[in-house]
Amino acid sequence: ALALLSDGPLKGKKALVTAGPTLEAIDPVRFISNRSSGKQGYAIAAALAELGAEVTLVSGPTNLAVPQGVKRIAVESAEEMLAASEAALPLDVAVMVAAVADWRPAQAADEKIKKDKAGIPAISLVETPDILATLAKGKKRPKLVVGFAAETENLEAHARAKIAKKGCDWIIANDVSGDVMGGAENEVLLITKDSAETWPRMAKEAVARKLAEKIAAELGAKPRQ
Ligand code: CTP
Ligand code: CA
Numbered sequence: 001a002l003a004l005l006s007d008g009p010l011k012g013k014k015a016l017v018t019a020g021p022t023l024e025a026i027d028p029v030r031f032i033s034n035r036s037s038g039k040q041g042y043a044i045a046a047a048l049a050e051l052g053a054e055v056t057l058v059s060g061p062t063n064l065a066v067p068q069g070v071k072r073i074a075v076e077s078a079e080e081m082l083a084a085s086e087a088a089l090p091l092d093v094a095v096m097v098a099a100v101a102d103w104r105p106a107q108a109a110d111e112k113i114k115k116d117k118a119g120i121p122a123i124s125l126v127e128t129p130d131i132l133a134t135l136a137k138g139k140k141r142p143k144l145v146v147g148f149a150a151e152t153e154n155l156e157a158h159a160r161a162k163i164a165k166k167g168c169d170w171i172i173a174n175d176v177s178g179d180v181m182g183g184a185e186n187e188v189l190l191i192t193k194d195s196a197e198t199w200p201r202m203a204k205e206a207v208a209r210k211l212a213e214k215i216a217a218e219l220g221a222k223p224r225q
Contacts, residue, residue: 009051009052010051013052015054016088017055017058018057020059022060023101024101024105026105026113032101032123033101036062036098039064040148042062043067044211044212046068046070055070056073058072059075059098078101081100089138092142092144093146094146096148105124133167144218150176152177163192170191171190172188185203187202188207
């Protein structure tokens with residue numbers, strides 16, 4: 001099977017997928033995080049590997065097994081996720097599926113914060129690095145940069161604004177107002193700079209395969225220079 005896999009349309013292509021949540025420490029026993037099962041990102045990593053790509057999966061904590069043929073790098077914070085993602089450069093394609101925490105506590109306390117000390121602690125937050133924008137605007141930009149946008153309203157308009165703001169090529173927009181988070185299926189819009197496609201609701205694995213095929217077609221059209 002391996003010989004067959006390495007003959008796929010993404011043979012010789014290097015791919016990065018970020019997946020899962022990030023954890024941002026408050027103290028040694030507490031953190032803030034996002035809701036994310038990691039399912040969609042892991043399915044995309046698996047689908048890219050099935051088409052022959054060399055896949056690095058930079059993942060926050062999940063309960064999922066490493067897909068076959070994929071190299072997983074386990075991280076916790078957004079800063080660790082950025083460092084591991086930059087270490088994977090140069091890349092043909094980067095697909096940023098992680099639910100990165102937008103803010104982290106300005107300082108993680110070295111010792112556990114005790115309840116009886118000074119009343120209820122105020123946690124001041126600072127912004128985390130934007131991994132997608134950093135890669136998309138960086139010197140060694142991957143040839144194709146794909147982001148995700150989880151929205152609860154105005155899907156296409158918000159997603160289009162994210163393409164512009166982050167400098168990525170495509171955005172997969174999903175409406176998370178229903179039962180998509182943690183669920184088995186996804187309903188998405190694929191948005192490029194000049195087009196939008198609505199995909200029917202389907203299993204996350206099917207979304208992943210369809211996206212991997214699109215990526216293969218796009219990279220086939222743009223050989224590495
Ligand atoms: N992303 C990232 N690093 C961050 C925040 C987001 O790489 N610090 C990536 C996500 O993996 C996703 C895309 O950016 O591919 C969009 O994430 P989203 O949370 O929808 O967008 P934000 O720019 O954070 O805007 P907001 O949460 O305010 O909608
Ligand atoms: Ca966000």
